[in-house]
Amino acid sequence: MNFLGLWARGMTSRPGRRAMDSIAITAPTDASRSGAGSVQYQLRQYAESTLGKSSLHEAVLLPEGESLDEWVACHIVDFYNHINMLFMSISHHCTDDTCPKMCAGESYSYLWRDGVNYREPTNLPANQYVKLLM
Numbered sequence: 001m002n003f004l005g006l007w008a009r010g011m012t013s014r015p016g017r018r019a020m021d022s023i024a025i026t027a028p029t030d031a032s033r034s035g036a037g038s039v040q041y042q043l044r045q046y047a048e049s050t051l052g053k054s055s056l057h058e059a060v061l062l063p064e065g066e067s068l069d070e071w072v073a074c075h076i077v078d079f080y081n082h083i084n085m086l087f088m089s090i091s092h093h094c095t096d097d098t099c100p101k102m103c104a105g106e107s108y109s110y111l112w113r114d115g116v117n118y119r120e121p122t123n124l125p126a127n128q129y130v131k132l133l134m
Helices: 039-049 056-060 068-090 126-133
Strands: 102-104 108-112
Touching (some): 039 068, 102 126, 108 126
Antiparallel strands (some): 102 108
């Protein structure tokens, strides 16, 4: 089984803007920062209210009076959460035996290099590659 073979040939694995429409914030660690009255909570509520809008442009606009940095950070957290959920939903099918390398079809193979533990580009099983990435 090819881990990234979920995408049809000729399609890109690059996420579309629609993937950034909602905001998923991790569980609050500090009630004063992430609770119901926090900026992150309010941004999430705003983003959820824009889901299903006919205009994608309207759905991703920065809310009036909000910080661009916080808006972008909330979307990055959401993107990470979606990718992590996708991986977790298929990880039991993708073992070292069934996915011996990280690839997208026959033409694309992904090698891991972090400069510390893997100084040279190294072929890794897909599940190990994603765990290192996340």
